[in-house]
Amino acid sequence: MRFVIVTGMSGAGKTTALKMLEDMGYFCVDNLPIPLLTRFVEMFSEPEEEVKKIALGLDVRGGQDFTGLQEVLDEMDEKQTSYEILFLDAQDDVLIKRYKETRRQHPLSGSGRVDTGIAKEREKIMFLKMRATYILDTSKMLTRELKLELEKIFVKGESFCNLYITVMSFGFKYGIPQDSDLVFDVRFLPNPYYIDELREKTGNDPEVQDYVMENDKAREFLDKLTDMVDFLIPNYILEGKNQLVIAIGCTGGKHRSVTLANALYQKLGSQENYGVRIEHRDIGKDAITKRKE
Incomplete structure (x- = not known):
């Protein structure tokens, strides 16, 4: 089984990446509650399970407590459960511009400014970036360029560095x-x-x-x-x-x-x-x- 956790900054393109991975044959689940993650992995790890490629989107939407995610990942490491982390990032000014264009509210900004929510999110998910297998900065990426990078990593299996x-x-x-x-x-x-x-x-x-x-x-x-x-x-x-x-x-x-x-x-x-x-x-x-x- 190939298990990919898709995460990163809100507005960096996680939803788009999940849709692309789905088109590439991955079974995709978006924003599964963290307490269910261990059982989710166990269920698809059964030898007779037909689903062999899974992508799970995780982010701060819905007020998820990411401290519990650290413990789950540590437990998966101890059990030698294979997983990869795709972390999508973008520069703050790019994220702010994207939020203004879509007129959406950042999930952590409340009634405050978008840049405040971005700063809070960076702090909360920094541990995921430190553990990431792949880091893609989408600040200057076109949609087709993101698709090419994902195909290179998750379809062709080519070597990849985070640059x-x-x-x-x-x-x-x-x-x-x-x-x-x-x-x-x-x-x-x-x-x-x-x-x-x-x-x-x-x-x-x-x-x-x-x-x-x-x-x-x-x-x-x-x-x-x-x-x-x-x-x-x-x-x-x-x-x-x-x-x-x-x-x-x-x-x-x-x-x-x-x-x-x-x-x-x-x-x-x-x-x-x-x-x-x-x-x-x-x-x-x-x-x-x-x-x-």
Whole structure:
């Protein structure tokens, strides 16, 4: 039997994850009362039981006392009962935004502010994050990206580490991304903006990519950047980091930064032991600014 406990922060995507696991053939139960957990596991551990893949959602809804869950997990460890914990997390500002968009009340905020409820929840379930087998930060994940990660772990059985990398292009004139961990400036490269036939194109177009990457300095920069990131990633994993944002910037975030971000993403995307996504934050802002003018 494969038994997965799906938990984490409210608003981080647990309900969505459970639905995806159900589509992947898991028998899913959401928010089972903790006192029933031991009996639930025993019932499905019988040799003749046909259900072999189970996902159980647990969170703070309904005022569950999670102190009892620690004891249940300790008991399962003593009995050598096999289980995995999938912990879904997200940054506080992202969780607050999601609650405001859905107009829902955080289960621990009462009549107070959402951020107060989030802080209380983090404290209550920190022990689960410490025991988690997998940690997925959904702050920047699209639904399809979450599905791919779950398939990698629970269907394909591929190796997994708790690190998700975002490679982001941006324009310095629009500000450095606040959540970036590593920032690189490629404004030293020739700017396609000053080439008439390239000005309206972007780093997603082959003509711009060829123009940027024909420069020896661009290729050397990419090689050195890839080498450094390859060195840093295993060390970040050892540190326990689960979200890494690599930001590459040029003046407007349309040509050079997009080209180099795409190139780095392609190199990192060949790895299968961590998730990688690409984001072009400012790729269309120049066109919007011109229309307003």
